[in-house]
Amino acid sequence: MSDTGLDPQQQAAVDAPRGPVCVLAGAGTGKTRTITRRIAHLVDSGHVAPGQVLAVTFTSRAAGEMRTRLRTLGIGGVQARTFHAAALRQLRYFWPQVVGDTPWELLDRKLGLVGQSASRAGVSTSADSLRDLAGEIEWSKATLIAPEDYPAAAVRAHRDPPGSAEQVAAVYAGYEALKTRNGVLDFDDLLLHTAAALEEHSEVAREFRDRYRCFVVDEYQDVTPLQQRVLDAWLGERDDLTVVGDANQTIYSFTGATPRFLLDFSRRFSEATVVRLERDYRSTPEVVSLANRVIGAARGRIAGSRLQLVGQRPPGPAPEFAEHPDESAEATAVAARIRKLVDAGTPAAEIAVLYRINAQSEVHEQALTEVGIPYQVRGGDRFFARPEVRSAVAALRQAAQQGAGRDGDEVDADLLEVVRAVLEPVGLTVTAPPGGAVRERWESLTALVELAEELLTVQPAAGLPQLLTELQTRADARHPPTVQGVTLASLHAAKGLEWDAVFLVGLNDGTLPIQHALGEGGAAEEAAVEEERRLLYVGVTRAREVLSLSWSLSRNPGGRPNRRRSRFLHGLVPEDHPAARLPAKAAPRDTRKRGRCRVCGQPLVGAMPTKLGRCESCPSNVDDELLESLRTWRKERSTELKVPAYVVFTDATLTAIAEQKPGDAAALVAIPGIGAAKLERFGPDVLTLVRGEQPAPGAG
Structure with missing residues (x-):
């Protein structure tokens, strides 16, 4: 370290001459310290005044941290904001010059107008469908795609629209027309209108560029084409731009974010200074080594820009790998390990359990509750507070009141089928839908079916009344403090955060990588799988000292051990670890009770094949x-x-x-x-x- 507290690479980024600078900053390498010191250096050297600097990032928290650090360095007056906050401020100032006296309001929630447009287009207006339609509209605007161009663009981008692409385009066009009629703008319009004001009105551009001379963009790998258009409008013909990013942490492609602007920076600005920050001050060398091995297996263009992190902290414990028979056993083991850490002095707030999808939180909420560990769910409601879970429980309660269960054990024997039948109208389907809100709803409903399966393992005669009692007991037990507790979060929600101890759970193929990333084929599949690999990399790099990676061989207690650990773990599990070799495919359980297929003669496994008397894959001879x-x-x-x-x-x-x-x-x-x-x-x-x-x- 130099006497400024910066390492040589950080110092090189700070001292780089004015003009285009690209800082490739790996996880934990001190990027915020570096870019705030660079801004301070530019101000102290007289290159710009504080008020002439505009620094943009992607969260209000990150912008606030940047402002705080700058004030600590004695630099006040720098505008550090999110893209949208900066655009909103500028648009309000320039609107009278560009449009005149025509008023407008900012649309806080777009679902109302999306719903009106969907209704007119004959598209489903369920809450999940509207969220997914809104997501497609946001993606389209972020990638600069007009309504009429959506169908072709959706095919190229391998989108999974909620309905036909033509229907989505119709809803998108109707939504835009309704906004215009009502005199409102949404958050994406802030960026579009700001860019247009600077592109089409020279006097507006001149005034803005006289005010702001220097630009800094954090998390540059996450910019969308729309945000890049705004940045280009801000810059004009100038090149006083510093960008900071890490292509290995690109995990928001589904929103329109793309790392190509970061990867092409030195091609666009041939005189750019490029600095690589690879000294990791966050994590122990053991955690850093594992992170390097995770991302070292990456393929594609992003992999060519990978950073090789070098841990700077004292050595710590080796990452732990654990294989469990089922999800419940996995959650119980994780909770027990957390209990030991807390008892040994690790604050609960310095521990996180990270998973791929929000529906995975329920089993860990239950396990932590049972050992008396407080927790908080980040980036989503607690399981039993989710709207789809509340609706599903209400439907089960109504079914029980209407007579399900009145025939005692005869209806009870059909508990799983009754649950599936009740949940079908609220979103449970036989096959998993594509991603988005509909998929998240399906995952939550599937988790309820799995709770019923779990109940039957301990109460074989259980029916709807017993299931409802179990669900109520679990829901009532979940009132932990929302502060100073273990964090439960999805890997996406964990981006930008860090903890002393991190538990990465549910690392199975089909979950990470997620199943819908495996079905496109060709380049689309590879790109989707590689983004899933980067999610694991982000998860690993959240840990400072203790890191645990775990998976389970079946979903429910006593289930068939037919799951496989994530393909991303191959070659990472130590050779002497009990789970180093993939387990042999286990024989079906309980075959004597369940009988054999009347078509092929193989043992029957699962409730549906047992009821039908044949494997689901065997031909049906139904009359x-x-x-x-x-x-x-x-x-x-x-x-x-x-x-x-x-x-x-x-x-x-x-x-x-x-x-x-x-x-x-x-x-x-x-x-x-x-x-x-x-x-x-x-x-x-x-x-x-x-x-x-x-x-x-x-x-x-």
Whole structure:
């Protein structure tokens, strides 16, 4: 370190001559210290006055930290803001010159107008659909795509729109028209109108450029084409620009962010000074070494710019790797390890549990509650406070009140199917939807089904009443302090933060990398998978000292161990670790009870194959005419009994009957979910239908 407290590379960035400067700053390398010292140096040397500097970053927290550090250095008056805050201030000042007296208001929430446009376009107006539509509009504007160009752009970018691309384009166009009619601007309009004011009005550009002479952009790998357009408008023909970024931490491509402006900086500005900051002051050498190995396997253009971090702290503990039989066991082990850290003196606020998707938080909330560790969920509601979970629990409660469970163990045997049937109208589908709000909702609903599965492992006769009691107990137990607790956060929400101890959990293929990153094929798939790798890199580099990476072989206790640890961990787990070798594919459990497939003869595993009597992949020999007759009969009986249709028989049970065509009561009761009560109540009707006859009116 020099007498200024800077290392040679940091000092080189500070002392670089005026003009274009690119600082490639790895995680933990002191980038904020460096860029604030550079601003102070430019001011102290007389190159610019503090008020002539505009520094922009991506969060209000980062902008506030920059202003605080500058004040500590005796530099006041520098404008350090987010892109949107800077644009809002400028637009309010220049609006009268550009537009005149026409008033406008800032639209805080766009979902209302998106909903109106979606309704007119005949598109779903569910809360999840509107959030996803809003996300597509935001992505389009961030990437400078007009409504009419959206369909083609969505195909090129491999987007997963909520509906057809043409429908999204129609909603986008309608939304823009409604904004104009109502005299409102959204946050993206702030950037668009600011850029347009400077591009199209020379007197506005001249006044602005007389005011601001020097620009600094933090997290430059996260800029969107729209933000770059604003920056270009600010600069004009000048080049007094310092950018700071790390392409290895590019994790927001889905919002339109792109590292290409960072990667092309020295090509655009051939005289640019490029400085690489690689001394890591945040993490121990052990954590830094693992981070280098994670990102060292990266492929693609970004990989060519990777930084090789060098740990500067004293040695610490080696990163821990742990394999668990199921998610519950994983969460229990993590909570126990956290309990030991807290008891040994590590503040709970200096510990984080990081995961890929928000739905993963529930099992860790439960485990921390059981060991008395306070926690706070960052970047999302606690599991039972999420709107989709509240709606789902309400639907389950209503189903219980309407009669599900009145037949005791006969309905209880169908608990999982009843839960799935109840949750289907609120968003649970057989296959996972694409990413976005709809996918997040699906993950939460799937977690509720898994809770029901977990309950059945300890209470095989449990029904809806018992499930609702369990859910209420879990929800009531979650009132931890919102401060001084362990942080639960997604990897995206953890960006820019750091803790003494970090637990990276759920590191399974299909979760990290996320499943929908694996299905595009070709270059699109590689780009998506590489972004997932960078997410793991971001997670690893959040840890100062203690780092734990874990995964589970099955989702639920007692489940098949058919999961695999994340592909990103291959080659990272020490050779002498018990989990160094991929486990052999385990034999299906409980095959004697569940029987064998009547088509291929293989053991049946899972509730649905057991009910159908065949593997789901084996061909169905369903009698379509019988199935339709069964459905018609079920509808009549459910109306007569004033209960939901699934209380009579679920779809899966009807399909099993139509496939197996039981000829007598013994064969009928052999189908899982049909016990004595249902046999007595509905058996005669069903056997009559199987024979091709119609039940007598009023039968049953």
